[in-house]
Amino acid sequence: MIPDTAGQKLISLHAPDVAIIAIYFAMVIAIGFYLKRHTGKGEGFFLAGREMSAWVAGLSFISANLGALELMGWAAASYQYGILSAHWYWIGAIPAMLFLGIVMMPFYYISKTHSVPGYLKLRYGEPTRLLSAASFAVMTVLMSGVSMYAMALVMKVVLGWNIHFSIWVSALTVGIYVALGGLFSAIFNEVLQFFLIWLGALLIPILGLIEAGGWSGMVARIQQNFPQQDYTHIWRSLGSFSDNPMGIHWTGIVFGLGLIGSFGYWTTDFLVVQRVLAAKDLRAAKLAPIIGSFFKMAVPLIVILPGLLALAVLPFPLVPESALGPGEHSYNEVLPLMLARYCGPGLLGLGITALIAGFMSGMAGDVSAFATVWTYDLYRSLFRKDAPDAHYVKMGRACTVLGVLLSIATAYLVMEFKSIMDYVQALFSFFIAPLFGTVFLGMIWGRITPAGGFCGLLAGTLSSVGMWLLVRADPSKLAWIALSSQAKDMAENMYRILWAGVICITVTVVVSAFTRPRPDEELKGLVYGFTEVPSEGHLPLWKRPIFWAGVSAVLFLILQVIFW
Amino acid sequence: MGEHHRIIPVWFFVGVILLIYGVLILAAGIYHFSDPPSTVLGNLHPEIWWGALLTIIGGVYVYLFLPRKS
Numbered sequence: 059m060i061p062d063t064a065g066q067k068l069i070s071l072h073a074p075d076v077a078i079i080a081i082y083f084a085m086v087i088a089i090g091f092y093l094k095r096h097t098g099k100g101e102g103f104f105l106a107g108r109e110m111s112a113w114v115a116g117l118s119f120i121s122a123n124l125g126a127l128e129l130m131g132w133a134a135a136s137y138q139y140g141i142l143s144a145h146w147y148w149i150g151a152i153p154a155m156l157f158l159g160i161v162m163m164p165f166y167y168i169s170k171t172h173s174v175p176g177y178l179k180l181r182y183g184e185p186t187r188l189l190s191a192a193s194f195a196v197m198t199v200l201m202s203g204v205s206m207y208a209m210a211l212v213m214k215v216v217l218g219w220n221i222h223f224s225i226w227v228s229a230l231t232v233g234i235y236v237a238l239g240g241l242f243s244a245i246f247n248e249v250l251q252f253f254l255i256w257l258g259a260l261l262i263p264i265l266g267l268i269e270a271g272g273w274s275g276m277v278a279r280i281q282q283n284f285p286q287q288d289y290t291h292i293w294r295s296l297g298s299f300s301d302n303p304m305g306i307h308w309t310g311i312v313f314g315l316g317l318i319g320s321f322g323y324w325t326t327d328f329l330v331v332q333r334v335l336a337a338k339d340l341r342a343a344k345l346a347p348i349i350g351s352f353f354k355m356a357v358p359l360i361v362i363l364p365g366l367l368a369l370a371v372l373p374f375p376l377v378p379e380s381a382l383g384p385g386e387h388s389y390n391e392v393l394p395l396m397l398a399r400y401c402g403p404g405l406l407g408l409g410i411t412a413l414i415a416g417f418m419s420g421m422a423g424d425v426s427a428f429a430t431v432w433t434y435d436l437y438r439s440l441f442r443k444d445a446p447d448a449h450y451v452k453m454g455r456a457c458t459v460l461g462v463l464l465s466i467a468t469a470y471l472v473m474e475f476k477s478i479m480d481y482v483q484a485l486f487s488f489f490i491a492p493l494f495g496t497v498f499l500g501m502i503w504g505r506i507t508p509a510g511g512f513c514g515l516l517a518g519t520l521s522s523v524g525m526w527l528l529v530r531a532d533p534s535k536l537a538w539i540a541l542s543s544q545a546k547d548m549a550e551n552m553y554r555i556l557w558a559g560v561i562c563i564t565v566t567v568v569v570s571a572f573t574r575p576r577p578d579e580e581l582k583g584l585v586y587g588f589t590e591v592p593s594e595g596h597l598p599l600w601k602r603p604i605f606w607a608g609v610s611a612v613l614f615l616i617l618q619v620i621f622w
Numbered sequence: 623m624g625e626h627h628r629i630i631p632v633w634f635f636v637g638v639i640l641l642i643y644g645v646l647i648l649a650a651g652i653y654h655f656s657d658p659p660s661t662v663l664g665n666l667h668p669e670i671w672w673g674a675l676l677t678i679i680g681g682v683y684v685y686l687f688l689p690r691k692s
Contacts, residue, residue, distance in 0.1 A: 250632065
């Protein structure tokens with residue numbers, strides 16, 4: 059589905075822009091070479107030596123998530139759906155991030171696991187670990203391919219670059235710096251990318267608000283341009299599927315996104331959890347996602363606001379990719395269009411670098427997580443249990459290269475799909491949504507058995523695949539999944555995630571009721587009630603993670619009220 | 623971070639790249655000052671003040687986290 063834009067491009071770069079992009083590529087590779095000498099041991103390569111401060115781990119945690127689809131996809135979605143897209147940054151992220159920091163992180167950290175599948179091995183045994191690791195490895199490579207393809211597509215549409223050139227250059231760059239420095243290098247570059255993404259993209263909302271006459275001026279212009287829809291309230295129009303541009307009901311947002319989807323991603327997706335596991339101590343590990351939550355709340359400034367501003371100031375309407383005609387622009391081009399609108403030589407290069415940095419941070423996150431899960435949870439478990447540490451590091455480097463090559467293959471596969479977002483949401487609902495039920499129940503309830511955990515995870519994954527296939531075979535069945543004939547694609551995703559989570563939890567509990575739990579002494583360090591979590595009572599209030607989690611929660615609630 | 627292995631802090635790398643970018647963008651802004659690019663609000667010369675901001679942030683980070691012999 060490569061758009062036919064031969065001979066067309068949105069932006070022409072000048073010498074300072076090219077220099078800025080070239081310096082970025084040189085810098086990330088130089089960091090990889092610099093850090094290689096510090097990653098000779100497994101702990102260094104796979105867990106960045108477990109010596110990251112809360113700030114570094116927190117920024118890396120957010121940056122790994124600020125990938126291709128975050129920047130381009132959600133800017134496009136905000137043009138299409140309005141400020142409803144902000145739910146994916148607020149209710150779809152903040153409660154889960156705070157929950158990870160305060161409730162779940164102690165168990166991950168105290169168990170000294172290298173990965174989320176590693177925790178499942180400790181809690182449930184080998185079969186659950188293998189199921190989780192295999193599905194995660196597949197998902198990660200497929201997601202990395204999406205990032206790569208999305209980036210190449212943007213470079214083709216925006217700059218007129220050859221799509222194959224973009225795929226290979228970006229993939230090789232990420233491959234080099236992650237293979238050299240492992241998670242250390244990925245985290246260093248993610249912090250760098252965090253700054254570039256913010257400083258490259260922040261100018262669009264600043265200049266956009268000046269042009270539109272501030273927030274109230276923007277809202278007035280949107281209402282004038284699109285009087286039939288409510289694009290500027292996040293809850294008011296969710297009472298009915300037909301009252302909002304997303305075609306979704308508040309139950310789908312609260313339970314599908316806010317409960318199952320969000321908690322599944324932020325607390326069990328190893329891509330993000332790995333960054334927090336690299337923290338230097340338990341307090342830093344708890345603080346990292348809480349620090350990340352403040353920045354996550356602010357990301358709509360650089361992703362959602364440009365989409366809203368485009369609704370207000372662009373003199374022509376954008377159209378869906380499927381309805382693209384000659385001379386028209388699609389929703390997906392909204393961010394580059396706004397960039398071209400406000401940024402001259404130099405700033406344009408910075409903005410394009412921000413996009414490239416976003417794509418590369420997401421891809422590097424996928425590749426480094428893949429290397430860890432493959433090496434520790436599949437290779438070591440199935441093939442070589444007792445090899446020297448250096449052997450696993452060598453395997454990790456080789457896996458990084460393998461992951462990049464598989465991602466390239468996936469990027470070419472994705473070209474055959476009609477919708478990238480459909481592909482991504484499907485993968486997420488298959489592999490991540492059910493995982494939360496398995497991990498969470500295992501952490502809080504000692505009665506959950508190994509058989510229950512395994513069966514629940516398998517049932518959640520299979521049911522999610524089954525629901526997806528059902529709607530593909532007969533689109534009218536969407537009304538069954540989303541409980542309304544008026545539901546649209548996004549509603550289907552949210553309800554499929556919800557049902558997959560419910561099925562996982564139900565099967566886990568029911569099977570556990572009929573099977574034998576593990577002895578209490580085997581649950582120490584793994585389950586609430588059997589684990590001694592170090593007290594923070596001796597710390598002053600402002601140094602305690604729970605205090606900052608409370609501040610973040612209050613800010614989150616204030617945002618809901620302001621944009622109600 | 624990095625004290626045990628004497629690793630240069632990540633903040634230094636952040637400072638270096640922001641400083642380089644700031645100088646480049648500021649220079650581009652000054653070069654185009656009398657003939658600003660035909661972008662919306664180009665008359666506000668965003669390259670100059672954004673370039674200056676990056677230069678200041680980058681400079682502060684480089685100064686604060688410059689690797690020094692102990």
